[in-house]
Amino acid sequence: MAKTDLVARLVGVLGREKILTDKEDLMCYAYDATADMPRRLPDVMVSPRTTGEVAEVVKLAGEFNVPVYPRGSATNLSGGTIPGSGGIVLSTLEMNKILEVDPENLTATVQPGVIIQDLNDAVAPYGLIYPPDPGSVTTATMGGSVAECSGGLRGLKYGVTKHYVMGLEVVLANGKVIRAGGKTVKNVTAYDLVKLFTGSEGTLGIITEITVKLIPAPEARRSMLAVFDDMDGAARTITGIISNKVIPATLEIMDNTTIRTVVNYARVGLPVDAAAVLLIEVDGIPEVVAKEAEVVARVCRENGGALQVAQDDTERDRVWTARRAALPALAQLSPTTIVEDATVPRSRIPEMLKALQEIAARHRLTIGTYGHAGDGNLHPTIVTDERNPDEMERVHRAVDEIFETAIRLGGTLSGEHGIGIAKKKYLEWELGPDGVEVLQRIKSALDPAGILNPGKIVG
Numbered sequence: 001m002a003k004t005d006l007v008a009r010l011v012g013v014l015g016r017e018k019i020l021t022d023k024e025d026l027m028c029y030a031y032d033a034t035a036d037m038p039r040r041l042p043d044v045m046v047s048p049r050t051t052g053e054v055a056e057v058v059k060l061a062g063e064f065n066v067p068v069y070p071r072g073s074a075t076n077l078s079g080g081t082i083p084g085s086g087g088i089v090l091s092t093l094e095m096n097k098i099l100e101v102d103p104e105n106l107t108a109t110v111q112p113g114v115i116i117q118d119l120n121d122a123v124a125p126y127g128l129i130y131p132p133d134p135g136s137v138t139t140a141t142m143g144g145s146v147a148e149c150s151g152g153l154r155g156l157k158y159g160v161t162k163h164y165v166m167g168l169e170v171v172l173a174n175g176k177v178i179r180a181g182g183k184t185v186k187n188v189t190a191y192d193l194v195k196l197f198t199g200s201e202g203t204l205g206i207i208t209e210i211t212v213k214l215i216p217a218p219e220a221r222r223s224m225l226a227v228f229d230d231m232d233g234a235a236r237t238i239t240g241i242i243s244n245k246v247i248p249a250t251l252e253i254m255d256n257t258t259i260r261t262v263v264n265y266a267r268v269g270l271p272v273d274a275a276a277v278l279l280i281e282v283d284g285i286p287e288v289v290a291k292e293a294e295v296v297a298r299v300c301r302e303n304g305g306a307l308q309v310a311q312d313d314t315e316r317d318r319v320w321t322a323r324r325a326a327l328p329a330l331a332q333l334s335p336t337t338i339v340e341d342a343t344v345p346r347s348r349i350p351e352m353l354k355a356l357q358e359i360a361a362r363h364r365l366t367i368g369t370y371g372h373a374g375d376g377n378l379h380p381t382i383v384t385d386e387r388n389p390d391e392m393e394r395v396h397r398a399v400d401e402i403f404e405t406a407i408r409l410g411g412t413l414s415g416e417h418g419i420g421i422a423k424k425k426y427l428e429w430e431l432g433p434d435g436v437e438v439l440q441r442i443k444s445a446l447d448p449a450g451i452l453n454p455g456k457i458v459g
Helices: 003-014 023-029 051-064 116-126 142-148 193-197 231-243 256-266 286-302 313-324 326-331 346-362 389-408 424-446
Strands: 044-046 068-071 088-091 098-102 107-110 165-171 177-181 206-213 220-228 250-255 276-284 306-309 336-339 366-372 377-384
Touching: 003 044, 003 051, 023 044, 023 088, 051 068, 051 088, 051 165, 051 206, 068 142, 068 206, 098 116, 107 116, 116 142, 142 206, 165 193, 177 193, 220 231, 220 286, 220 313, 231 250, 231 276, 231 286, 231 346, 250 256, 250 313, 256 276, 256 313, 256 326, 256 366, 276 286, 276 313, 286 306, 313 326, 326 336, 326 366, 326 377, 346 366, 346 377, 346 389, 377 389, 389 424
Parallel strands: 044 088, 068 088
Antiparallel strands: 098 107, 107 206, 165 177, 165 206, 220 276, 220 306, 250 276, 250 366, 336 377, 366 377
């Protein structure tokens, strides 16, 4: 059956206004936020608004034996939404309703196209927050965040997306719709299907409704900036704060390369000669915040750090604006920005930071490192130009070494960005061939025809 037949059937299900087929329009769906990835046009883009419409699209994909690529805002950094060859891009952006905020049960139920920041704005009047806050919090969707199991700046204390997903509605590869989980705090009924679909990157089913846990907003918070003349002092401070039984809400690091580019980009008052800065925030009840801030200050001083404490919300916002500017600032240095998120146990952070500096020097590359230092989730960011084949060859060797080092130090390939296309070739390094086979068998069981986001993770 031809593409024209598929499009005609999709029009019959969705209406012409929810479908794009012109090449110029489809170009916008041939890539995502991931650099150095192939770009391939889908055959058609559809924008369903209901679970029923999603199910009908998936049934047609099965009938025509064409792939379906679920897509939110496409802010992911692993190539997770890039089409493989033709097929249907299924955008969830029109499914953008906050269906319920339930302050009694501390939950919210949303469609997948809801923007994460919009959910937090909606629950703020109840004195509640949804903690996961990826760097793209103002543009990323809830569906994409759940599919990637994204993290964010508050991951050290509050955890990542999978710790807050309580219930899901999912369209399976055969078009059937299932529900798993719900509002109950305890639920050990059979296999944990909620956890299975969270982080599955759209390869096992398409998420159409999400119930998440909310928590009370902290009463008080204190933000601090610690400046270090050497990277070792910053690394010792990270482990020292945790070993002193303080778990900050955020504990972030930026190296000198990142500091300089952020200052140039955002005009924030960071010391450009510093080897590294730590951006730290403690939160909770006022008494605990005061006590933890004292511990943080002491540990910073003991390791050679000069501490600045934000005195009001304006100064606090300036601190965190600097951190969130890290990626766009580095991106301005060169046409191609490759962001990784190899993660190591926090006790191995000093070794990982040293290795990243050595890798950059060995391959003659500019690598700015920033990230969630408190949980070992670093973002070595290589600024390069994909039009330079010699440099890109060195970039690829450097990326191999970054992941090889992370695994050797007892870490993982991804702390929050997912596997997608970009890291698929490294899976055996972490899981071994038998572990990868388990993933393949799960995929085959739930999607035997391989139509759901093929080419990602193990497809």
